[in-house]
Amino acid sequence: MRKLLLQMQMSIDGYVVDMDGSMDWMVWSYGNDWAWDTKLRQYHTNLMASIDCVLLSRKMAVQGFNDHWATLAQRSDNPQSHFAKSLTNAHKVVFTKTLTRSIWNNNTLAKGELVDEILALKQVPGKNIIAFGGAGFASSLIKSGLVDEFHLIVNPVVLGEGLSPFKEINSSLNLNLVEAIPYSRGIVVLKYSK
Template identity: 45%
Template sequence: MRKLKLQMQVSLDLFIAGKESGMSWMIWPYTGPWTWDEELKKYFTDTTASNDTILLGWDMADGGYIDHWNNIAGQKDNPQNVFAANVVAAHKHVFSRKPRRSRWDNTTTTTEDLATEVLRLKKLPGKDMITYGGATFANALVRTGLIDEYHFIVNPAILGKGVSIFKKLDDILRLTPCSARVYPCGITVLIYSDHNTKKGPPLAIP
């Protein structure tokens, strides 16, 4: 069964955005010059390449995520080009509360129940899957109990308040630490697995 990974930039107190500061506290807020060191860039690019499916919520997809990386992939002199090409090559599976038509290549939109559809996708052949959010969608995925690995890209900043993906959990989320690495630019990457990930009943694949 394929794994589902969640990868997000977070503050030291696990917020993904500030109430007022937005993403200004990030060493690299996904736009502008790529200010991460080369080792961290390689981790980021290799992690994306290890998956062939990206799960997104409609708000993030429609808010510019796919268009942004499609644009970067076409810029040969941009150092983010390789990462962007991996995003373009991966199939984007976009969840929406109401029927919508995708305007992007290599993208499917769905209104299927989140947990049921993720379980179906996990049983398909291929590489692993990854999600980057946004906040509401990531929180919904966390609450399904279907995330196998959490990849936190931790910025050396404490926000005190902000946007969290860990709201309204039904129970304590107990994770197993897999690795921790400090990178020269100041980022720490923490990787955890959830060995209690719900596997669900066997599903018939059409």
């Protein structure tokens, strides 16, 4: 059975956006200036090589996720192009109750119950599945017990308040630390499994 990996950038105190909804505090905030070092880029490239399916929330999908990465995938001079190609080529599943048609190639809309849809995806032969989304989408995945591995990219900042994927979790979730890797610019990648 395939695993569901959740990857999120967050602050030291566990927030994924600040109170204004900004992600400008991230060392890499998904813009054209990819400030990660070579080793962190390689970690991310290896992670993306282990998946062939990307789960997205509707909000992330309509905010230009695929268009942004498709543009970067075409620019071989950009250090993000390999990562962008992995994202663009992967099958994407957009979880939505409101979209009525697919907005890109190589994607499907998941309109059923979250747990049922993901359990069915895990049964499909292939590589692992990775989820990208905001605090609400991530919280739903965590609360439902669907996440098999957490890949947390911890940025060297404390926000004090904001949105956290763990806020709605109402019982403890014991995890096993697989690895903790420090990188330059103060980022630490924490990988946990259930």
